[in-house]
Amino acid sequence: xxxxxxxxxxxxxxGLTRLKEGxxxxxxxxxxxxxxxxxxxxxxxxxxxxxxxxxxxxxxxxLTSTSWSPNPRGGGQTFGIVALVIGTLTVTITAAFVxxxxxxxxxxxxxxxxxxxxxxxxxxxxxxxxxxxxxxYGYFALVYITPALKATLFPEMSTFNALxxxxxxxxxxxxxxxxxxxxAMSAVPDDLRQAGYGLGATKFEVSTGIVVPASISxxxxxxxxxxxxxIGETMIVVVAMGAQARMPTVGETVLGIPFINPADVLLDSxxxxxxxxxxxxxGDLTGGTLPYDAMFALGLTLFVVTLVMNVLSDIIAERYRxxx
Amino acid sequence: xxxxxSETQTETEASDSLITTDVETGSNGRxxxxxxxxxxARDLNVFYGDxxxxxxxxxxxxxxxxxxxxxxxxxxxxxxxxxxxxxxxMIEVCRxxxxxxxxxxxxxxxxxxxxxxRRKIGMVFQKPNPFPKSIRxxxxxxxxxxxxxxxxxxxxxxxxxGAALWDEVKDQLDSSGLDLSGGQQQRLCIARAIAxxxxxxxxxxxxxxxxxxxxxxxxxxxxxxxxxxxxxxxTHNMQQAARISDRTAVFLTGGRLVEYDDTTKxxxxxxxxxxxxxxxxxxx
Numbered sequence: 389x390x391x392x393x394x395x396x397x398x399x400x401x402x403g404l405t406r407l408k409e410g411x412x413x414x415x416x417x418x419x420x421x422x423x424x425x426x427x428x429x430x431x432x433x434x435x436x437x438x439x440x441x442x443x444x445x446x447x448x449x450x451l452t453s454t455s456w457s458p459n460p461r462g463g464g465q466t467f468g469i470v471a472l473v474i475g476t477l478t479v480t481i482t483a484a485f486v487x488x489x490x491x492x493x494x495x496x497x498x499x500x501x502x503x504x505x506x507x508x509x510x511x512x513x514x515x516x517x518x519x520x521x522x523x524x525y526g527y528f529a530l531v532y533i534t535p536a537l538k539a540t541l542f543p544e545m546s547t548f549n550a551l552x553x554x555x556x557x558x559x560x561x562x563x564x565x566x567x568x569x570x571x572a573m574s575a576v577p578d579d580l581r582q583a584g585y586g587l588g589a590t591k592f593e594v595s596t597g598i599v600v601p602a603s604i605s606x607x608x609x610x611x612x613x614x615x616x617x618x619i620g621e622t623m624i625v626v627v628a629m630g631a632q633a634r635m636p637t638v639g640e641t642v643l644g645i646p647f648i649n650p651a652d653v654l655l656d657s658x659x660x661x662x663x664x665x666x667x668x669x670x671g672d673l674t675g676g677t678l679p680y681d682a683m684f685a686l687g688l689t690l691f692v693v694t695l696v697m698n699v700l701s702d703i704i705a706e707r708y709r710x711x712x
Numbered sequence: 713x714x715x716x717x718s719e720t721q722t723e724t725e726a727s728d729s730l731i732t733t734d735v736e737t738g739s740n741g742r743x744x745x746x747x748x749x750x751x752x753a754r755d756l757n758v759f760y761g762d763x764x765x766x767x768x769x770x771x772x773x774x775x776x777x778x779x780x781x782x783x784x785x786x787x788x789x790x791x792x793x794x795x796x797x798x799x800x801x802m803i804e805v806c807r808x809x810x811x812x813x814x815x816x817x818x819x820x821x822x823x824x825x826x827x828x829x830r831r832k833i834g835m836v837f838q839k840p841n842p843f844p845k846s847i848r849x850x851x852x853x854x855x856x857x858x859x860x861x862x863x864x865x866x867x868x869x870x871x872x873x874g875a876a877l878w879d880e881v882k883d884q885l886d887s888s889g890l891d892l893s894g895g896q897q898q899r900l901c902i903a904r905a906i907a908x909x910x911x912x913x914x915x916x917x918x919x920x921x922x923x924x925x926x927x928x929x930x931x932x933x934x935x936x937x938x939x940x941x942x943x944x945x946x947t948h949n950m951q952q953a954a955r956i957s958d959r960t961a962v963f964l965t966g967g968r969l970v971e972y973d974d975t976t977k978x979x980x981x982x983x984x985x986x987x988x989x990x991x992x993x994x995x996x
Contacts, residue, residue: 579841583901585799587854587908588831597857602844 434691437684441467444678450685456633456659458668458679467682469689471635474648475658476619479554479629482654483618486558488611491565495607498566499573500595511567518563526627529556534628548630548657556628557621561614568613572606573599605705612701616694622662630657631667661686749813750775750912750942751796756810758791758800758967765791766967768810773959778934778943780957780975782950784990788967789946793914796944797833798826814912831858834905834941838917840897842889842904847872847881850889850900854908867907874940875903876933895926902933906941913937915945919952931956950991954979962987 442450445467453468494514498507533552538545545551576599584594600607634657639647659667668683751773758766765788773779781789791800798819800806811818819829831854842850851868860867868885872878877899881892889900898918905913915934919927934956937943947953953960954975961972964986971978971987982988 577841579837579839580843582799582837583841583843583904584853585802586797586830586835586837587857587904588827588829589853589857590827593857597853598843 431691434684434688437681438688441678441681441685444681445685454635456664458664458682459671465678467678467685469661469686471633472659472661472664472686474636474653475550475625475629475633475660475663478550478653478658479557479621479625479660480615480618482551482554483558483561483621484611484615486555487561487565487614487618490558491562491610491614492569492607494562494566495569495573495610496595496600498570500591500599511570514563514566517560518567520560522560522621522623523627525556525560526553526624529553529624529628542655545655546630546657548628548632549655550629550658551654553625553627553629554654556624557618560621560624561617564614564617565610568610569603569607572603572610575606576602605707608704609701612697612704616697619693619697620662620690622660622666625660626663626666629660629663631659631663632657633659633664661690748775749773750815751944752811752813753792753795754811754813756792756795756808756812758788758795758809759807760791760803761805764967766795769967769969771961771969771972773942773944775942776938776940777958778938778945778956779959779961780953781944781946781961781963782948782953782991783963784965785948787963787965789961789963790916791967792963793916793944793946796912796914797830797835799830799835801826831908832910833912833914834908834910836898836901836905836913836915836918839921840894840901842892842897842900844888844890846886847889847892847900848885851903851907854904858908860908868903871903871907872900874906874937875899876929876936877903893926895922895929898922898926898930899933902930902937906937910941912942912944915943917946917948920948927952950979962990964990 450467450469452470453466454470455466455468456471457464457466459465498510502510529552530548533555534545534547534549537552542551580598580602581594584598589597636648636652636656636658639649641647665683665686668679671679749772753769753771756766756769757764767788769792781792783789794800795808796812796814796819800808808820812820814829814833817824819826834854843853845853848865848868851871852864855864855867869878869882872881877896880896881900884891889897892900898921902913902918918934919930922930931952934943934945938958945953945957957975959972960975960978962970962978962982962984964970971982971984973983978987979991982991
């Protein structure tokens, strides 16, 4: 400290300055509140309309009936979600089979093997893949993937089918898996790789035995996010999978589970929960009708499933968090 | 007390006492320097791009002894260490000329697999870097990747005993290696390095991130390790080099090996004025 005689300026700021500070804080809080309010509003609407629906259609019928036919014209209305769940599961599982392996291996390549040059080209390319509108993916599946599969592997495939749509959803979610997993892997300190190499590990052993386990929580989160995305995907499915709530033939039970031939589900058209909602929303429906309320029951189902997935992802991330 | 402080203090002490009194330099009860050479560098030059990090170094490092590499920052001592097990291969701009012989074989020959080489030459780093795995898995890692088919648990125990850590961790082998203190982590890294039974252990300033008590435990350990292994250690701490090593190599700026001799000789009667200036703290 110098021996200056003047005391430092510790004066309280003027009222205007403090008011300005307070306003900034309030403005930022208001922006944050928009998200919160929207979420709450969505949950409230979903719940209230879904409750209205379940007062007319028993929840047991909704969950167990295999027939989905919400249109009051042309016979009886039935609201069974089973065929839609089968459609959604088909798309989600098939997409996961594409996105998880390809995305993870891409992430390992980008984080551990790629030269800085290769990485600087590939990462933006993957981001472009993530930026393509899903309706474009849908037409791509319908116009290119389906004819290609038909011409080669599955001649009996119908024009609208679950397989093309699912493969496309899988491809669409690859960037999500690869980008989040790559971030997690790149965050692993180089010290750990050095330790591995110092012990005579190969690049493959370091990547799979050290880097991947150390970043497993980030990788698992990317899987859950990708799966949630696949569950909620709508446009690709609307365009490429057709919109028939078709219940596949259920065969003998195997180990207590009714057996459904995957080919029957994959090669023919089908409908997912999201598509059923779009179909209802696209019709001329007024509020208060039963199909309108059914839309919210479907929405609530999806919401619960993705919420569970998100919670699960947090638990996994916490459980397997390896600090380094 | 921070590390920097403790090191500075030690170095000041060194400048007072090293030349005049007979501190515990060298041999540490081991017999006269071994005649057998574990590692030898011949006309070794290392470049990072256009910059020369090692300038024409030729030296023979004896088996089952502790050899210290000392010198000011940027003198190339760490580069030299990493040249021995080819850890510099991973740096794209690094270029090596000349020979590094290990067991009579030039490790830079085309038919040498750096992975196989590193299985014979263990390494301990400056900052303790245990894997985010259990203590047992840390020690067993090298065994696992090398396809060790003996009793892994027994080898883990031996290695932890060899690293003077067994008594502290024997009841918590399944807990994370990262739950240990810094000094224990470094001993865990030493256990991990010796588990696959290498011939040489390279140590790159292994105590510089540790407190003085933990550092002194590592020093005692290094002394024991030399019974079985050839230890090559880079250190900033001259007192440490004087205490634990049998042979000392002094690198000065530009990657030149200025003097290499028995530790006693280097610290008591160096040939080169520059070495004396360095170890008495006139620069560095």
